[in-house]
Amino acid sequence: MSHADQSVNRQSLLAAADHARALLDAMVRLDEDTPVAPELAQRLESVLELLADHVQPVEAMVGGRTADRSGPRKGSYRDRSPISGVLNPIAPPVTLRVMDDHTANTTTTLGLAYQGPPGRVHGGFVASLLDHIMGYAAGTVGTWIFTRSLTVDYDHAVPLFEELAISARVDHIDGRKIWVVGEIRAEGSVVARARGLWLPPRAVPKGNEG
Numbered sequence: 001m002s003h004a005d006q007s008v009n010r011q012s013l014l015a016a017a018d019h020a021r022a023l024l025d026a027m028v029r030l031d032e033d034t035p036v037a038p039e040l041a042q043r044l045e046s047v048l049e050l051l052a053d054h055v056q057p058v059e060a061m062v063g064g065r066t067a068d069r070s071g072p073r074k075g076s077y078r079d080r081s082p083i084s085g086v087l088n089p090i091a092p093p094v095t096l097r098v099m100d101d102h103t104a105n106t107t108t109t110l111g112l113a114y115q116g117p118p119g120r121v122h123g124g125f126v127a128s129l130l131d132h133i134m135g136y137a138a139g140t141v142g143t144w145i146f147t148r149s150l151t152v153d154y155d156h157a158v159p160l161f162e163e164l165a166i167s168a169r170v171d172h173i174d175g176r177k178i179w180v181v182g183e184i185r186a187e188g189s190v191v192a193r194a195r196g197l198w199l200p201p202r203a204v205p206k207g208n209e210g
């Protein structure tokens with residue numbers, strides 16, 4: 001496939017991921033006695049049939065390489081992230097900014113698919129957003145890092161349908177330990193805060209050395 005074709009194909013995949021996001025939003029807003037339910041199930045089944053021969057085996061996606069590492073990388077790991085992956089429909093629309101000063105930030109607006117208490121973002125997803133952005137801030141210190149500890153303070157409701165500003169910065173580094181703080185703001189006020197510890201693995205995970 002030429003570079004031009006690849007670019008057109010990627011645009012189509014990005015559009016498909018956006019449609020899938022819109023589908024998730026529509027699914028959680030459907031009334032249980034909607035008359036379109038049978039046709040919806042049928043149409044989605046035929047979409048899955050279209051994809052059946054084209055999805056990669058999971059081994060090709062885990063770690064970004066085929067199991068025996070002989071094949072090419074099967075697409076970008078970051079594009080598939082559940083929080084910021086543009087090709088992962090469960091990721092809300094976010095654009096990450098990772099800065100040289102060991103900070104990371106993003107903005108996003110979440111719909112009903114992320115609802116916990118009525119009108120509020122699910123607390124687990126609040127933690128996931130913080131974990132992810134804080135992980136990227138920690139990631140500016142070393143390539144492979146994992147969350148070892150994360151403590152979240154839910155100061156106020158994190159609202160749905162309003163723009164959220166999520167930011168993180170490395171607070172201090174103590175040997176291998178990278179301590180990070182993060183926060184979420186809505187309309188300029190802090191609604192959630194977190195503090196956490198990130199650590200590199202003692203050995204680089206198998207299959208990711210290259």
Ligand SMILES: CCCCCCCCCCCCCCCC(=O)SCCNC(=O)CCNC(=O)[C@H](O)C(C)(C)COP(=O)(O)OP(=O)(O)OC[C@H]1O[C@@H](n2cnc3c(N)ncnc32)[C@H](O)[C@@H]1OP(=O)(O)O
Nearest residue numbers: 098131132135136139140143146147148149199200201202
């Ligand atoms: C330019 C752009 C670059 C961007 C680049 C991006 C990179 C890409 C970013 C991806 C962003 C995704 C963000 C998702 C983030 C996940 O989703 S990560 C997934 C969830 N986390 C995991 O799966 C981790 C599971 N845990 C592990 O694998 C291992 O425990 C770890 C984290 C590798 C650490 O292993 P370990 O070093 O053997 O751990 P351990 O000895 O228990 O603890 C190390 C030290 O920390 C201390 N410690 C542990 N817990 C605590 C605590 N709560 N308080 C104080 N001290 C503690 C210990 O006492 C110990 O201290 P020392 O004795 O060494 O002084």
